[in-house]
Amino acid sequence: MTSLLIAAVIAQGAQAVLSLPKDLVKGPADSTVVAVVNGKNITAAQAQAVLWDWYAYDATEDLIVAVMVDDAAKKAGVTASPEEIANRLTGLIDEAKKSLPPGSDLDSELRKMAMSRSRLALRSRIEVLVKKIAALQFKPEDSRKLAWIYFAPRSAGEAGKAEAKSRADTATDRLKKGEEWGAVVQSASDHQTSKPTGGLLGWIQVSELPSEVKSSLTGLKQGGTTGVIESSGTYAIYRVESDTPPLAELARLKEQFLSRNLGKVYDQIRKEAKVENRLGKKN
Known part of the structure; x- marks a missing residue:
């Protein structure tokens, strides 16, 4: 189910400044029964009512990181192609599958961890861009x-x-x-x-x-x-x-360099960004 935060961002036209995943799952109609407990129905409207309070901060942080990295990538002159993002997403999904018990449903297990394919897609884009920014610092x-x-x-x-x-x-x-x-x-x-x-x-x-x-x-x-x-x-x-x-050694050196420096590059991006997360402020 798409969180209220994501829905609000889309409704406000934030696609112009942020590349959101295209496969966001839309929430069902308010009257849709999403669970039944001892004969009592829990509706989509009830779930939506608590999503903002429970998950908005985490979702906002993901969006903040996405905007920061997008801006840093534009400044550095690097881009992430759909194929590159898809390949990284496939890798993340494969990693997630390895940790699941036999017969488990991936999407259901992801939901239990407040995760989804669309959120993984956003993180895939972030990872690809940060890696490309870091790669600019590698000097053969x-x-x-x-x-x-x-x-x-x-x-x-x-x-x-x-x-x-x-x-x-x-x-x-x-x-x-x-x-x-x-x-x-x-x-x-x-x-x-x-x-x-x-x-x-x-x-x-x-x-x-x-x-x-x-x-x-x-x-x-x-x-x-x-x-x-x-x-x-x-x-x-x-x-x-x-x-x-030699070329083979150079490729290995580059991968080692990236693994050591991705965190440093991300920290630098965060340090240089002007971020104001207003969710923590009281009205």
């Missing part, structure tokens, strides 16, 4: 395959940091004298997990690293090595193993 040229030699203080306080820094400086001197990278990793690194692979960290987006690391890696090409970098009380030396990711 920012990808580096990195290895490191890591040095952690072995005691508390400044003495521990100084000792770790001294070991890092010694490792740097060994590299400058031509000693093989792998040999220095094996004898000097405190990072046990990456030692067997020569300190390999894998492909990383440099822009997501701490500023002190990012600035040291800027401009380094394959085979380039940084000096000793201090970050969060530890020290490291980085080496660029490759600066040209």
